[in-house]
Each structure stands twice: as structure tokens, then as C-alpha cells.
Amino acid sequence: MLSNTRLVDGETGFSIDFSGMRISDADLDSMGGKLAAAHEEMGKIEAGEVKNIDEGRKVTHFSDRAAYPGSELFADVERFAQAVASGEIKGSTGKKFDALLLNGIGGSALGPQLVQFAINGPAWNELSSEKRKGFLRIYFTDNTDTAGVADALKALDLETTLVLSVSKSGGTQETKNNMIAFEKLYADAGLDFAKHACAVTMEGSQLDQHSRANGWMKIFPMAESIGGRTSETAIVGHVPAALTGVDFAKILSGAVRMDGWTRVSDAKKNPAYLLAATWYVAGNGKGDRNMVIVPYSDRLLPMSRYLQQLVMESIGKETDRDGNIVHQGLNVFGNKGGTDAHAFIQQLNDGRDDFFATFIEVYKDAMDIEIGDGVFMGDYLHGFQAGLADALQSKGRQVIQMAMRTVDEENVGALIALYERAVAFYAELININAFHQPGVEAYKKASKKIIALLSEVNSKLPELAGSAGTAAELAEKAGVDNLAAFEGILAKAAENPSRPGNRVSREWSEGKKDWIYTVI
């Protein structure tokens, strides 16, 4: 046991309780050297040392957010958002903007999605413009699935939509594809896309060049030091927040307050360090236990998805900083309590003991609904949380219990900052670079090969005209090696007969137990 299992910010009411975890003062003492070394490295991060050596990048989100509200950029975003909300800035046909399409993926989407759901809630897009005080409804394209575009179009009127493309490099293909799709859609509708288009991107990037060349209405610069999964408290989080009426300064102040608390060197008094040390002890420094995130709050449902990226993309690494193969990782999943108690909590209670749960309790109820005998609806939420914590602990399962007064901007900022610091500190404890993502690059390369093959196959289809056969037979004819990829491309073409110029169809042969492709 720890001598002090509970850390509390008495002013905000934010608390974190480790009494349900098997970690002791002795554990911390035995990690003493490691903790001190990691704290020293955290200092270097804040001092602006190049910590992401693979990308030659400083990691400055911990310090940048304190200065950000005083910057000209901050003021510019706020002015722009106010002018959009008031109708001073209008779309190409002179109509007031009513909706925002946020076009971005990964860190450009997950943070804004978390903040929107937590602060504006799931009904935001169905409120009247008056109830939204003129601020925008918000939709996301965060993939290269045309179903996402089609669904956004069902809710959007292009004439009153602002399209915000967010990409640091501008090379992110999914974001690029959606941008191209909306450029076409606006052109098809006879609307001037440039008057509906804004960007958040690094100066000089592909997207920066493209948006400048096309005279987009607004381009916000993204500093080189901002990393995708730690971008929520920077311009990436700010622009969508401001356009949807979220008080971003409060998100920052909540984060900055947490930064102050999580800068102290004594791990026993530092909630981020204690969190990271607890992960370390629980998972033997190798992620042997999954992190199950269960906020007892409907509004915090997207938290686990946000943390999946922040934690797993940061920690899931093949090599440590010394080049040793370590295959690190820390799995994250969960939805919300008490709901998950009727889903996967059966396994946590009775099944594999391969996790630790993190409960996040929110004390303030949104409504005072009495169920009976002075017991309110929200008391049951508390009762279920406390009851599950008891049940899990009685089975020897481990639980971290956080609590906060309410889901507001400050506390969302605090949660983000807490986990950002814990992840960075944990990475130091296991000696990995938390700030790069080489595995994503590997995947991008593999995907580019498929896309290149796709162009190659497209170019060979005329030669195959009139042919019919299995994918293997056609691949041989066309001189293509990668059969699986080749068949995938043919299948994709065959199942989209509506495409202009489509040449491929297919039918299943029960005799050959294979697809027969026909090229016209």
C-alpha cells in the first residue's frame, strides 16, 4: 500500500485514488533511481531539448499551452470564430455559416471529437442556431470511406458549411482525399470552394501551398513542434473548439493547472508520475495488463478512444532508445460506466486478471431526479461505480478511481494534460521515444505499394479486355506478382459497377471454388 493513496486538488476537487492498486511505498522506493532519471528527462522536454530524435523535433506542448492564450495566433482564432458566429464572415453566396466540417484524421480528429462530445454533448447538432448562439454544428470526415462523405452530406448544406482541413504535413492521404471530394462537390454545386475552405497546417506544407494557391479564406499556421496526438491544446484543438462555442481558454487553464501539479519532482505527490509508476508496476514495465478506461459519465464516452491513440501510439514501440528490440505496448479500451457493467465487466470480474481499470467519477448530476426515499438517479451512478470497485477488489482485481466535480472545459483540459504527462513519463521509465510513430510509416509505405499496384493494374486492364478467369490466371496474363493485392483490386473494381469506365465484373464459381473475373 502507498502511505498516501489519494491525491487531491482541493480547489478544483479533482482527485485520484490508488488504494485499489497493488503498489506500495516500497515499490516506489525501489524505482527511485528510475523515477528521478525520468523526472530529469521530463525537465529536458520542457526546456526544449530535441526529445524526438528520430524526427529531430522538440516536444513543447507542456510549456506552449501556458503561453498560447497570450499569443496573436490565439486572438486571431477567437476573432475569426466570433466573426463566423456573428455572420460577419459569410460563405460564397452571402449566407451565414451554420456548420463546420472538420476534415482530419488521428490527432486532428480524436481530440476535437472528445471535446465536442464532452462539452457540447451529443445533441449539439440538433440545437437551433439561436441555442448555439450562432456557433457551428460540427461533422467529421476522419477516414477515406465515401460513406462518411455521403453521411456528412445528408446533414450539411454546402452553402452554409465551412470546411476545415487539418493536416500538419498536408500529405495525409485520407485528409487529402476528403479535401478533393469536397472541392469537387462544391464545384458541382456551382459554389466557390475557396470561400468555404480553411486550413490548419504547417507553413510551407503541401496543404499550405495548395490552400494559398487556391485563395482559401483562412489558413492557420501549425507549429513544427506540435505532434498529432498531443495537439489538442494547440491550434488543432482551438479552431474547432472556437467555431463551436467551446471556451478554449478554459481548456487551456485546466491543462496548465494540471501541468503545475504534475511538474513536482516527488512522485508520491505527482498524479501523473504516480499514474505512470502504477502502470509500470501493474504491467511489469511491459504492459502485461490492459488499461481499461471506464468513465462514469455519458459525456466522457470518447475518452477511451482518445486515450487509445495517446497511449498506444506513444508506447507501442519495437525498439527502445538504445536500439534494443522491446516490443512495448499498453492496450487501452473501455466505454462508459455503469453501462459497461452490462457489457464486458463480467469478464473483468470473473475472467482473465490481465488488466487494471480506471474509473472516472463525476459528482455533479446534470439533473436532480429523485428515484425514491431521498435517493437520486445520480446516486445510483455513484453506487454502481463504488459497488463495481468493491466487487473487482474483492476478486483481487485492480482499480484506479478518479473523481471530478463536473465535465467542464477545465476538467477536460486537466484530463488531457494528466494523461499526456503520464504517457511521457511512462515512456521515460521504459526508455522509449514516445513521440514518433515508425510503425505508421511502415504501414503507409505498404499501402502506397498497393495504390501503385492499383494504377499499374488499371493501366493493364485494356490488355486484359475480353479475358475471363480466376485472379491467378489473370495475374499471370498481366504479369503481376502480388496475387492477393491483385485480386483485392479486381474485387474492388468488380463490386463497384457504377464507376465510370469500370471494366471488371466477377461471379463465384462453385465448381472452381473461386471467383471468375471478366474484363470488358
Next chain:
Amino acid sequence: MLSNTRLVDGETGFSIDFSGMRISDADLDSMGGKLAAAHEEMGKIEAGEVKNIDEGRKVTHFSDRAAYPGSELFADVERFAQAVASGEIKGSTGKKFDALLLNGIGGSALGPQLVQFAINGPAWNELSSEKRKGFLRIYFTDNTDTAGVADALKALDLETTLVLSVSKSGGTQETKNNMIAFEKLYADAGLDFAKHACAVTMEGSQLDQHSRANGWMKIFPMAESIGGRTSETAIVGHVPAALTGVDFAKILSGAVRMDGWTRVSDAKKNPAYLLAATWYVAGNGKGDRNMVIVPYSDRLLPMSRYLQQLVMESIGKETDRDGNIVHQGLNVFGNKGGTDAHAFIQQLNDGRDDFFATFIEVYKDAMDIEIGDGVFMGDYLHGFQAGLADALQSKGRQVIQMAMRTVDEENVGALIALYERAVAFYAELININAFHQPGVEAYKKASKKIIALLSEVNSKLPELAGSAGTAAELAEKAGVDNLAAFEGILAKAAENPSRPGNRVSREWSEGKKDWIYTVI
């Protein structure tokens, strides 16, 4: 390697490919006896043997759904839904219903949520009544969080809302609380709740009695044999689907077709058996690898959450059927591809090799958007899926690849049926009861204790009037043993000062490093 790694339903185009998994014919042969025994047990399930012996319940969803469309109940649901959509059945003030509030948790919510998102899509609630053909918008209360009620109220007009409470026993506290909340809200609005209220519940249940006594407009019976997490193809899935214009008969026909395919005894030809056998081999029959579900489809985003319940609540068990302590389980998580490639795929590629991924590809694009050179937006989705599969396999990570033509009712039904069968079969392989949830009962008991304590604390507050002190001091005064629960209850009260009759407040003492509670 398997001699045949790919199973295909040539007519529907549904396929499943195991070439990315480390499973061989030899593995299947060595499991021969186990597979045959499990197949025999599956036969008993279908023959109506009481397989859930703990609850003395038959498990009949595999066979019931074939007969269901011909039943009087099916016709009754369809008639009711048509009458609501046409405006023949109206609310208490004579207005046509426009929205459905589905009040249910666990299996009563997750299946309907999956179907809604997959078939009607995320923009459904924002479509005009005309575009919805008079069918209802849909909202969910699936917790006991008043924030969920408050958010639903922002989008609902009580006068045109139908409230559907779904609970087999009627004893599910969360669903009961939301029912009470809406009863009050309707009363406060001067509206006759009974004319807005319907139920799906077992005859004779608490909810059945309550709804009959109060003259609710419609009560649909839920057969005793229906289990929560396998209820989507029964009345639980049908009523919300029908009220929102989803063609439920097609969901059933897709499921029934898959049932036919997954009834064959030869595991090498049975996609559900092969799926289960693959899980078994990959996780050493103990769930040593997490199941990562990545549908390459925006519309299938809720799939992993649905499967979390279906798999983890079924498989996560403490004892096997012979009473041995086994602590079984099979973790499930994931969101959607290609998006997750920008989130946690870094870890899958480079980090812990503790998972197998399941990709679900959807060939048909919702729109034909050409990006350039004859390459369409949807080709990138395919390219990213195939590229990630290649990247993962080059690192020795395991992948199952499913594919289907489109996300429609039949394929959603097929997916549900496939996983239901695979889970039941896997449970037979590891000799556990897949159909009970004793761990949830344990949690419910623990929670009831907290709620009981809450009433006790409430009753003692008058005695404590005028007292101030730490939770420990007040607990001693009040003679309460469970300090953690006692403090939680005080904290909950203190942080909800708006509650009528609230007597508790608190302040943090930096000196005592503890909260000081004051009772008035």
C-alpha cells in the same frame, strides 16, 4: 497453413480469409475430437436442451429467428410501427410521433445501436420526417447518468416522443430509473405518459406489471428464452428497427442464411467454427491474444462495442462447466479502419504481439469519387486495408480478413449470426457456459449494498446535523463501518447542492490533507 484458407458465400459475396493466421490443417486435425464434441453440443442448443443450466434456460436464438417472421408477434410489431409512422397511432395530444427514446442497457441497447448506425447512419436524426418516411428519430438512455437524460431532452419534444423501455426482468435498475425520470418529466409537462410509453418485457415481469397497471399504449412480450446479448434478432432488435424504418425481415434473412452456413459439421467449411478454432489456437484456448476488430467502414464503427459484450460477457468466466477455476476471457477492442491506423495501429505493428486483428472490408463505395488517374477514394480504403494487412503480416502479426459487398440489413444480420455462433462454439471448446453472467450478479449485489448504505446514511444525517469533520470522524459518530462508501456518499451529496433537502457541504483542508464535511 490451412489447405483452404478462404470461405466464400458466392451468392452474397460474404467471405472470410484465414491466410493471415497461424493455423494449419494439423491444428484442426489435432482438435478433431474437441471440434466434434463442440459441434454435438451446438446441436443440443438448437434442439432446445437447457444449455444455460445456471439459469435453467434454453438458448434458442439460432432457431427462433427462422420462425419469427411468420409469427403473429412479428406481424404485430410491423403493424404497430407502420401505424406510428403513418400517424394513425398518435401521442397524448393527438400529434404524430416523431422520435423514439429507447430506454435500455446492455443487450437492449448495443444491438439496436449497431443496427441504427449501420443501416440508418449517423445523420438519420437530422433528416426531415419526409426523408425518414415518417419513421422515428432515435435516441438512447443506456445508463443512470442524468446527463444522458438531459442530452436526450435537448433533442426531444416530449409531445411527439415514444418512450420504449426494454428490460426482460424489468428489474434492471438503470432502465427503471430512466423510466421513472420520464414518467416525472411527462407528468411535469402535463402529458399523459401512458399514451407515450411502450415496453418490451417478459410476461409477468416487474415492468410488465407496472406497464399494465398504468395502461401503457403497447407491451410486446419477450420470451423467457431470449438472452440479453443474443437478443438483437428477436423482439428486442425488432421493435426499434421497425419504428425507424429498418427492414428487420432482411436482418433476419441475413442471419438465417448465415445460420445455414454455420450449421455444417465440417469445421473447415464452417466460418463460425473456423473463426472459433482460430481464436482458440491464437490464444492457446485461454484468450492470450486480444481480438482487435477493425471494420474498414464508417458505418460499422459500433461493431467492436457490440462484440465486446457478445464475446467478453459470454467468454469471461471464472469457472468451467465442471467447476474448475479457469478465469477465461477474450478481450475485444477496436474502432474502424483506416482511421485506427492513425491511432493504435502503431502498437499493433511494432509493439506487443498480443493480439490478432479482424478486418472487415466493404467493397461497394457509397459514392464514386475519383481522386486521380482512375483511382477512386474507396480504392484508398482498400489499399490501406491491404497495406496494413501486409505490414502486420511482415512483422509476424496475425490477421483475419472478412469482406462483404455492402453494409446492408442482410450483411449486418449475417455478422451478428456469425459471431453468435462462433462465440457459442468457442465456449464449447473451452467448456464454459456462454449464456450466464454470474460476475454481473456479484456486481449488482455489491452495488445494492452501497445503495442500501446510502439510504442508511440519509436517515442518519439528521443526527449529524451541526457536525463538521472528516469522513472518518463523521463515520465514527454515525456508527458506519464502510468508510470509503460513506465518504463517497457524502461527497456525492456535497457536490450536488442543488438537490432539494441537501444537508451536506465540504471543503478541502490543506492542513489535514482531507475533506471536511459539514452537515446542516
